[in-house]
Amino acid sequence: MNPRLELLQPYPFEKLRKLLATANPQATGLPLVDLSIGEPKHDAPELAKQAIVNSLAGLSGYPPTKGDPALRTAISGWLANRYRIKAPDPETQVLPVLGSREALFAIAQTVVDPNAGGLVVCPNPFYQIYEGAALLAGAEPFYVNADPTNHFLSDWRSVSPAVWHRTQLLYVCNPGNPAGSVMPLEDWQMLFELADEHDFVIASDECYSEIYLDESQPPLGGLQAAVALGRDDFRRLVSFSSLSKRSNLPGLRSGFVAGDAQIxxxxxxxxxxxxxxxxxxxxxxxxxxxxxxxxxxxxxxxxREKFDAVLEILGPVMDVQRPQASFYLWARTPYDDAKFTHDLLDQQAVKVLPGSYVSRTADGINPGENRIRIALVAPLADCVEGAKRIASFMTNNP
Structure with missing residues (x-):
């Protein structure tokens, strides 16, 4: 067996199941409201369903690893329209992937030299795939804490030159999970300069880029930032996106990676x-x-309708902010986040995710401590009901 498998920590939802095993929400007599998992529940678009029906004859042939040329061209065109950039070359700069999750894992296996004692730098809180990918590629994860005074953006400036010197891969989540903040151009410029100086790859996870809450301000993307800074070849950058959140197609397992042609x-x-x-x-x-x-x-x-309704209920009783993009709320709890999560389910039949389960302790701080992640993926009525119960719980457990 690969000994590095022993380094993997339980996935957040496995930990959540164990935590909640002793809760008894049935005793409340209330129907369960599950706001714990970021799995889109809106209807899949009919045009995608119809395309599946019309393409079933395609099952009789092996598909190309590089992906269908028409799809690569469509993705390139989407990138050009969405980010107002010259279309990436669909022949050399775009690859369809089976969802961004598998590609985010696989990129570490591609770019990490396991014999070099390298680091993979991750935001903290983070998507646990980053950590597992680093460990199984033979590298060591290094966690950069979110800064609560700066909209929970990662504090890249706190990282020492010695760390950057050992870095082989940097994962960026933009917009961020869970706080939904968007990285500004000046941060991109700093990271590009560091990547050039220390010779590492930037993997930009942008799966929440299309769930923005201000229609006039779509989030800045990595490829867009590169072009704005004169890096039209996207050197050292690969960007990942997916149809899971954008189009409510998590079961399709479809996304793309685009960027540096050499990578x-x-x-x-x-x-x-x-x-x-x-x-x-x-x-x-x-x-x-x-x-x-x-x-x-x-x-x-x-x-937007769900955020408007839920924040009107939770805003007066919790420290919680509207994100720039994503379908999560990153709310502060009055006591330990894991115990709060257990008590909330036990007393109000509402399931959320403890913030510490999507974070690691770094520099003596767990940036998810005393926070919960609330996923507004359920129907509007369920989200409102869940918010009312959380507000009631907060009132009774100040």
Missing amino acids: IAKFLLYRTYHGSAMSGVVTAASLAAWQDEEHVRANRQTY
Whole structure:
């Protein structure tokens, strides 16, 4: 067995199941409201469903690892329209992937030299795939705490030159999970300069980029920042996105990676052996989804309605802010976040996720401590009901 498997920590939801095993929400007589998992619950777009039906004949052939040329071209066009940049070369700078999760894991296996004693730098709180990818690639994760005084953006300036010198890969989550803040251009400039100086790759996880709450201010993306800073070749940068959140298609397992052509070429080589080609059926649905924005705008409007309704209820009783982009609230708890989560389920039949479960202690601080992540993925009525119960719980447990 690979000894590095022993380094992996339980996934947050496995820890959550154990934590909540002794809660008894049934005794409340209330129906469960589950706001713990970031799994979109809105309807999948009909155009994607119809594309699947129309493409079933495509199951009879092996798909290309590089992806269908039409899909690569559609993704390139979407990137150009969304970020107002010259379209990336669909032949060398774009690869379809089976959801951003598998690609975010696989990129570490591609770029990390396991014999070099390298570091993989991660935001903290973070998506646990970053940590697992680093460990299984033979590197050591290094966590950069979110700064609560700066909208929970990662405090990249706190990282020492010695750490950057050992860094082989930097994961950026933009917009961030869980606080939903967007990294400004000046931070991108700093990271690009550090990547050039210390020779590391930046992997920008942008799966929440299309769930922004101000229609006039779409989040700045990594490729867009690169172009703005004169890095039209996207050197040292690869950007990841997905249809899971944008188009409510988490079960489709479809996304893309785009950026530096040299990195993409090596990534394609890895994926040739990894066995992660996208089927014709998924390709057809993906092509339909990337070429339509109407369902995406409607999706954002639904989330806005939920944030408006829920924050009106929770704002007076909790320290909680409206995010720039994402479907989460990152709320402060009056006592230990794990105990709060247990008590909330036990007394109000509402399930959330402890903030400390998506964070690690770094420099003596766990930035998720005494916070919970609330996923507003359920229907509006359920989110409102959950918010009312949380507010009642807060009133009774100040």
